[in-house]
Every structure is written in structure tokens, then in C-alpha cells.
Amino acid sequence: xxxxxxxxxxxxxxxxAPAAAEQEEALYEIRKKIYPxxxxxxxAGWRVFFVVLTQVIFYGLAWMQWNGRQAVLFDLAARKxxxxxxxxxxxxxxxxxxxxxxxxxSLFLFTAVAGRLWCGYACPQTVYTExxxxxxxxxxxxxLQRQRLDxxxxxxxxxxxxxxxxxxxxAIALWTGFTFVGYFTPIRALSHEVATLGLGPWETFWILxxxxxTYGNAGWMREQVCKYxxxxxxxxxxxxxxxxxxxxYDAERGEPRGFRSRDIDYKAAGLxxxxxxxxxxxxxxxxxxxxxxxxxxxxxxxACIDGCDQVMDKMRYPRGxxxxxxxxxxxxxLAWKQMVQRIFHPRVLIYTAILWSIIFAVGAALxxxxxxxxxxxxxxxxxxxxxxxxxxxxxxxxxxxxxxxxPHGYFASASGLNAIRLITEKQPIxxxxxxxxxxxxxxxxxxxxxxxxxxxxxxHVQSSEDKSVAVSEKSIFLIR
Amino acid sequence: xxxxxxxxxSGYVAIVTLLSILxxxxxxxxxxxxxxxxxxxPETHGHVWDEDLxxxxxxxxxxxxxxxxxxxxxxxxxxxxxxxxxxxxxxYDWSSRGQYEKETQQAAAQYDPIFxxxxxxxxxxxxxxxxxxxxxxxxxxxxxxxxxGSDARGGFGFPNLTDNDWLWGGDPKTIETTILDGRTGVMxxxxxxxxxxxxxxxxxxxxxxxxxxxxxxxxxxxxEKFAATCAACHGPDGKGNQTIGAPNLTDNIWLxxxxxxxxxxxxxxxxxxxxxxxKGFLGKEKVHLLAAFVYSLSHESxxxxxxxxxxxxxxxxxxEKK
Numbered sequence: 001x002x003x004x005x006x007x008x009x010x011x012x013x014x015x016x017a018p019a020a021a022e023q024e025e026a027l028y029e030i031r032k033k034i035y036p037x038x039x040x041x042x043x044a045g046w047r048v049f050f051v052v053l054t055q056v057i058f059y060g061l062a063w064m065q066w067n068g069r070q071a072v073l074f075d076l077a078a079r080k081x082x083x084x085x086x087x088x089x090x091x092x093x094x095x096x097x098x099x100x101x102x103x104x105x106s107l108f109l110f111t112a113v114a115g116r117l118w119c120g121y122a123c124p125q126t127v128y129t130e131x132x133x134x135x136x137x138x139x140x141x142x143x144l145q146r147q148r149l150d151x152x153x154x155x156x157x158x159x160x161x162x163x164x165x166x167x168x169x170x171a172i173a174l175w176t177g178f179t180f181v182g183y184f185t186p187i188r189a190l191s192h193e194v195a196t197l198g199l200g201p202w203e204t205f206w207i208l209x210x211x212x213x214t215y216g217n218a219g220w221m222r223e224q225v226c227k228y229x230x231x232x233x234x235x236x237x238x239x240x241x242x243x244x245x246x247x248x249y250d251a252e253r254g255e256p257r258g259f260r261s262r263d264i265d266y267k268a269a270g271l272x273x274x275x276x277x278x279x280x281x282x283x284x285x286x287x288x289x290x291x292x293x294x295x296x297x298x299x300x301x302x303a304c305i306d307g308c309d310q311v312m313d314k315m316r317y318p319r320g321x322x323x324x325x326x327x328x329x330x331x332x333x334l335a336w337k338q339m340v341q342r343i344f345h346p347r348v349l350i351y352t353a354i355l356w357s358i359i360f361a362v363g364a365a366l367x368x369x370x371x372x373x374x375x376x377x378x379x380x381x382x383x384x385x386x387x388x389x390x391x392x393x394x395x396x397x398x399x400x401x402x403x404x405x406x407p408h409g410y411f412a413s414a415s416g417l418n419a420i421r422l423i424t425e426k427q428p429i430x431x432x433x434x435x436x437x438x439x440x441x442x443x444x445x446x447x448x449x450x451x452x453x454x455x456x457x458x459x460h461v462q463s464s465e466d467k468s469v470a471v472s473e474k475s476i477f478l479i480r
Numbered sequence: 481x482x483x484x485x486x487x488x489x490s491g492y493v494a495i496v497t498l499l500s501i502l503x504x505x506x507x508x509x510x511x512x513x514x515x516x517x518x519x520x521x522p523e524t525h526g527h528v529w530d531e532d533l534x535x536x537x538x539x540x541x542x543x544x545x546x547x548x549x550x551x552x553x554x555x556x557x558x559x560x561x562x563x564x565x566x567x568x569x570x571x572y573d574w575s576s577r578g579q580y581e582k583e584t585q586q587a588a589a590q591y592d593p594i595f596x597x598x599x600x601x602x603x604x605x606x607x608x609x610x611x612x613x614x615x616x617x618x619x620x621x622x623x624x625x626x627x628x629g630s631d632a633r634g635g636f637g638f639p640n641l642t643d644n645d646w647l648w649g650g651d652p653k654t655i656e657t658t659i660l661d662g663r664t665g666v667m668x669x670x671x672x673x674x675x676x677x678x679x680x681x682x683x684x685x686x687x688x689x690x691x692x693x694x695x696x697x698x699x700x701x702x703x704e705k706f707a708a709t710c711a712a713c714h715g716p717d718g719k720g721n722q723t724i725g726a727p728n729l730t731d732n733i734w735l736x737x738x739x740x741x742x743x744x745x746x747x748x749x750x751x752x753x754x755x756x757x758x759k760g761f762l763g764k765e766k767v768h769l770l771a772a773f774v775y776s777l778s779h780e781s782x783x784x785x786x787x788x789x790x791x792x793x794x795x796x797x798x799x800e801k802k
Contacts, residue, residue, distance in 0.1 A: 025513060025514055026512065026513050026539075026542075027511070027512055027513055027514060027539055027540070028512055028539055028540055028541065028542040028544070028545045029538075029539040029540065029541050029542060030541075030542045031541055031542065031543065224541060224543070227541075228540075228541055228544065379625065379629050379630050380626070381625065381626035381627050381628075381629065381635065381638075382627075382628075382629040382634070382635030382636075382638070383635065383636070384635075384636075385633070385634070385635050385636060386636075386737055386738075386739075393633075395629045395630055395631050395633070396630075397630050440629075440630040440631040441631075442631055442633070
């Protein structure tokens with residue numbers, strides 16, 4: 001049984017094609033440069049929307065202020081992660097795990113419903129490639145102009161045009177690197193450092209490194225990243241099933257393809273609706289021919305749908321020769337409504353249910369999170385001391401972490417043994433905003449005649465203003 | 481510096497290293513193309529999983545092969561700049577020892593002036609200085625808290641440093657000497673000399689000195705024995721002797737415990753207490769700051785409002801629970 005879609009491998013067919021005579025064959029494939037033709041349409045509009053949305057967030061969010069500090073800042077040196085009104089500490093690592101689980105499940109869900117939506121619209125690789133290609137088109141011109149320019153020998157004009165393109169690319173790449181580093185070093189201070197040429201060595205390195213990666217991946221590597229480097233790209237294809245919406249060429253409607261005049265009756269001429277114009281191939285950013293079926297290179301950008309629909313309009317044929325459809329719908333000629341109903345099959349519903357339950361759990365955990373953490377560190381050297389009249393004393397250090405962005409005072413106490421009391425220099429213990437304080441405390445107890453050994457006790461730390469902010473921690477008390 | 485016993489082995493290793501890299505180049509070059517009789521069979525790797533899942537043998541992109549060559553260039557450059565080729569240390573002359581020394585020099589250049597500044601000030605002045613106090617506290621928590629406790633109140637056999645009761649003297653100079661050179665306090669075993677009954681009598685007399693619970697009759701008998709055997713170190717009145725570290729027995733502060741049972745043990749078997757010397761490990765300047773911190777624990781000063789005198793207790797939340 002094979003529930004998965006057949007994914008065609010056409011690279012094989014290409015390499016296997018040439019003549020039979022013995023020859024020297026390179027085992028490495030030279031990249032063939034792809035010149036995607038610009039396309040407009042419904043899906044292209046959505047892609048522009050997502051490019052703008054993600055980049056407004058990426059470039060803009062770094063400059064937003066919140067409570068007199070940067071709204072989103074990952075302060076690695078101080079190990080504090082500020083996201084809007086919340087400050088995450090290393091102890092909150094579970095939330096990062098939860099975020100990754102949510103991301104992974106969303107990817108599964110979207111892929112099961114409509115294939116590589118992430119790749120086509122939101123992946124940084126697509127988004128930056130899209131931006132860089134748009135610049136390329138503005139400076140070098142259309143697909144044909146770009147091809148002609150590349151075939152010309154190097155001359156003043158070519159150097160000027162190419163130089164201008166790379167200059168703009170590098171400028172954007174550096175700005176991207178700068179913005180990226182601006183999420184780890186406050187961006188306003190960073191911009192001041194850039195202006196006064198006072199950048200630190202690591203800031204310089206990361207700006208240049210991230211800038212170089214942007215320039216290289218979006219300008220030069222492009223589809224090679226998706227084809228050879230990206231693990232998501234490879235395993236997303238495996239998550240399709242027969243009810244997943246994928247971009248498909250309707251061969252039944254299109255074949256036999258062939259050039260014809262708009263005015264003849266193509267059915268009478270024995271032709272399908274495909275006019276074999278090749279637009280779908282020309283617009284493809286990964287350089288495949290969708291008419292050969294679903295291929296692993298396809299990033300689901302739907303440029304071929306937009307391209308084909310335009311041609312269909314001109315020919316006055318119905319749209320949708322290339323369209324989002326499912327294997328089942330294509331095979332069984334399902335109506336749109338039937339197809340959509342089938343999309344909500346158990347797999348998609350289970351993904352959705354798990355996803356929402358995790359989102360709710362994380363939301364509740366975030367809402368109930370205490371802005372206070374406590375560690376109890378027992379003094380290892382001094383085991384137990386006798387104070388007077390059978391009162392025993394153990395020494396601890398309480399590490400009180402105030403994760404709130406305001407200073408607070410805390411009362412510390414202990415429980416779990418007879419006449420137990422906690423003594424420290426000063427109560428309440430004042431802890432400045434978003435910082436931790438370690439205070440030595442002594443715990444005394446008069447346990448009476450009980451066996452020597454380690455006894456469990458609890459420490460309680462409670463905010464002096466808000467009684468609901470309280471944390472209890474376990475430790476042990478030694479008795480001899 | 482070199483790990484090689486003769487220069488032959490250094491040269492041998494260097495040649496093997498270079499030959500290996502060269503072999504990588506040759507191998508890469510040889511494996512990047514093949515003689516093929518047209519489009520022959522190797523369509524897949526020949527493995528089949530899950531009944532029908534096969535792996536295509538697609539060509540790797542050429543830039544990927546370029547990465548292999550880049551690693552070779554990187555390897556050669558590395559061998560030029562860093563040690564790796566026999567005993568050749570590379571043009572940077574890097575070594576882990578060298579890096580360590582450089583970093584310690586940097587740290588010394590940064591911190592020595594701070595310590596030098598404080599080394600000139602006297603201890604009571606430093607005890608009142610917030611910054612010096614904070615440095616001293618950190619030094620204490622790292623080096624001293626293991627025995628004396630995070631709160632400096634000591635433990636079994638380790639003196640409490642906050643109570644202004646001193647074994648060897650609590651003036652600034654003496655505290656500093658104690659930390660610099662260490663101390664060894666020895667109480668000899670008197671069990672064989674005094675006998676079981678004698679020890680018990682002396683123990684009760686010692687208890688009576690600090691007004692602790694004791695048997696007056698035994699204490700009376702113990703008084704003479706104390707004058708004969710113990711007074712040499714602890715003094716005729718039991719007030720101790722700081723020049724030899726003999727503790728004061730009249731103040732109800734006990735290093736090894738003040739019950740009759742522990743006193744009998746102490747007198748019978750003797751005790752030895754050792755404070756290690758810190759001069760070699762920390763150096764005089766850090767010990768100076770430590771001494772100031774220790775001094776401040778039992779001497780209140782203006783800058784230290786939060787020192788032990790102000791012992792707020794944790795009664796408030798405790799009561800709420802009840």
C-alpha cells in the first residue's frame with residue numbers, strides 16, 4: 001500500500017538521456033542559472049503581502065520600545081529574553097521548546113492541508129530571494145534582458161548594471177545583518193556604534209556574517225538552498241497524501257498540448273487546452289516543468305498558476321489548467337465542495353486538535369507564570385551546628401530571582417520541622433527589577449529527640465506586596 | 481616545548497599530515513568523474529525500505545564539491561597559522577599556555593590597580609568601604625565559606641567569625657596574619673593523665689566557668705586538676721590565651737560543642753584545628769581585603785547597616801500560615 005503521492009524524479013531522466021558511447025561523465029552537476037519571468041496574479045499578490053508583512057515585522061520590531069526598553073531583545077550576555085511585556089529567563093526554556101513544538105505541528109498541519117505553504121510564502125529563503133529578484137528585475141530588466149546581458153561579454157555597461165545590482169543587494173544584506181544583531185544588542189545603541197565606527201568585534205562579525213549569508217543565499221544560492229540544504233523541503237513532501245492540495249497540471253484537460261490560433265475549435269483539432277507557451281516553466285523560480293507532475297523541487301509558490309491563468313484568459317479558456325487540487329479530486333473528478341470536505345480528514349483534524357491544545361496549555365502556563373523564582377543552595381561545608389538548648393542550625397543560600405520589571409521585597413520563611421524559623425539579615429529581602437539576589441539564611445529548628453539524618457523542609461518566598469506571588473522550594477535539614 | 485624525543489618524528493608526522501591532505505585532493509579529483517558506457521544502470525542506490533521506498537542516485541551540485549576543496553585550503557592555512565605540523569608552532573605561535581598567560585596578564589592589568597589601591601588603606605577604613613566590602617564578600621564566599629559557612633558563623637570545629645570572640649586575636653593586624661600564614665591550634669589528649677573520673681570532674685569545672693549546667697561537687701573536685709593541667713594554656717581563670725590560640729572557656733562560646741559529653745570527648749582525646757595559609761594562593765592584596773571583610777563582620781560601621789546586629793526574623797509569613 002502506498003498512500004503517498006508519487007514524486008517524480010526528473011533529474012534522473014535528464015542525466016540518463018545522452019548517447020551510448022563511452023565518455024567522461026562528471027559526477028557533479030553544474031548549476032544552471034534560472035531566470036524566472038516576473039508574474040502577477042492572485043497568488044503573486046499574496047506572496048508580496050507576506051514578503052511585506054514579514055519584513056515590516058523583522059525590520060520594524062527591532063525599533064519598537066516597551067517600558068523604556070527595546071520591545072524584543074534577546075540579551076544573551078545577561079541571559080534575559082525580553083518579548084513585549086514578558087521577560088524570559090533561562091529557567092523558562094520549556095517555553096522555547098513549546099514554541100518549537102507549535103511551529104513543527106503548524107508545519108505538519110499546513111503541509112497536510114495545502115502542501116508547502118511555508119516554503120512558498122513565508123520562508124526567509126523565499127522572501128529574501130523574492131526581494132532580491134525584484135531588485136534584479138528593476139535593475140537588469142526582464143527575463144529576456146537578463147539572459148541577453150549574461151550572454152554579452154564584459155563591458156562598461158554590463159559592469160555598471162551588475163555593479164549597481166550587487167551594491168543594492170549588499171546594502172540590503174548589511175541592513176538585514178544589522179537588524180538581526182539588533183535583536184541581541186539594543187539596536188539604538190548599535191546604530192550609534194555603527195555611526196561612530198565603534199562596533200565590537202563580535203557585533204561586526206555577526207553583522208557581516210548574517211549579511212553575507214543573506215546576500216549569498218538570496219542572490220546566488222537561491223533554489224539550491226531548497227534543493228540541497230533544507231531538511232524541511234525534503235521531508236515536507238513525505239507528508240502529502242491523496243487529499244492534500246498541491247499545485248497540479250490537469251493533464252486530462254491540457255493534453256495533447258500544442259500551439260494553435262485562439263479562434264479555432266481546439267477540440268475539433270484534437271488538442272487539449274495547453275497551448276504549450278512555456279510560461280509555467282519560465283516563471284518557475286526552481287526551474288521545473290510542472291506539467292511533468294509533482295516534483296521534490298517544487299516550493300509551492302504557485303507562480304505557474306498565475307502565469308497559466310493569464311494565458312487561459314487570453315485564449316478565453318477556463319482558468320485552472322494548473323491549479324491547487326488534490327490527487328483524489330483529479331482522479332475522481334470531485335467537485336470543489338467534495339474536495340474541500342475530504343481535506344478535513346482525520347489526520348488534519350488530529351493535527352488541529354493537538355495544535356490547539358498545546359497552544360492553550362502554553363497560553364495558560366504563560367498567564368499563570370509567577371514573576372518569581374527561587375533556588376535553595378545548602379551550604380555543603382557546614383553540615384549542622386548546635387546553637388543552644390538543643391536548637392540546631394543549618395545554613396543555606398537563597399537565590400531569589402525577581403523576573404518582574406519592578407523592584408520587589410520578599411519574605412522568606414521555612415516549614416517542616418518543630419519550632420523551625422528562618423533568620424536572615426533583613427526582611428523583606430529587596431530584589432531590584434529583573435535581577436537575582438543571593439542571601440545567606442540560617443534555619444533553626446528544635447527537633448527534639450529524633451534520629452540524626454536528613455529531613456525534608458520547605459522554603460517559602462512570598463512577595464511583600466502581592467500575596468499571590470509566592471514560591472515554595474524543597475530542601476533538606478540535617479540533624480545530628 | 482615539543483613532545484617529540486627526536487626531530488625525526490616531527491618531520492615524519494609533518495610529512496604524513498601533508499601526504500594525507502594531498503591524498504584527499506587526489507581522491508576528490510579522481511572521484512569527481514567516471515568513465516561510463518553511456519546511461520547505464522545506476523538509477524538508485526539499490527536499497528529498498530518500506531516495501532517500495534528507494535533512493536535515487538542524483539548528482540551532487542558542483543558547488544558542494546567546491547566546499548570540499550575549501551576545507552582542504554582551510555586545513556592548509558590552519559597548519560600555516562597554528563601548530564599541527566610536527567613541532568612547527570605556526571606563524572601565530574599559539575599555545576594554550578600562551579593564551580592562558582595572555583589572559584592572566586590582561587586580567588592583572590585590569591584588576592591589579594584596584595587591589596593596589598585598597599592595599600594602601602588600613603583595614604577599619606576598608607571595612608567601611610562598600611566596594612571593598614563587596615570584593616571581600618565574594619572572596620570569602622569562594623575561598624572561606626566551605627569551612628566558615630556562607631554566613632561566616634562557622635560550624636563544628638570552625639570558628640564563628642561574627643561574634644567578636646577570637647581564638648588568636650581580633651585586631652586587624654592579627655586577622656590578616658591569621659589568613660596569610662594560617663594557624664594550627666592543638667589541644668593535647670588528657671584522658672590518660674586524668675583518668676575517666678578526672679576528665680569528668682574537669683569537664684564539670686569547665687562548664688561552671690561559663691555558668692552552664694554542671695554538677696557542683698564534681699566541679700569542685702575538678703578545680704584543682706584544672707589549675708594543675710589546663711591553666712598553663714587556658715590561664716588560671718580559664719580566660720584563654722590568644723598567643724597560642726587557647727580558647728576562652730568562660731564565655732559559653734564553643735568551637736566543638738559545649739555539652740558535658742563533648743567536653744569529656746575534647747579533654748580525653750584532644751583536638752586539632754587547622755586554618756590553612758592563604759598567602760601563596762590569594763596573595764597579600766586579596767588577603768588584605770578579606771581581612772577587612774572579616775573584621776567588618778564583628779565591627780559595625782556606618783557603611784554596613786545590614787550587618788548581623790539587624791537580624792530581622794521571619795515571623796510575619798510564618799504567622800500567616802498558622
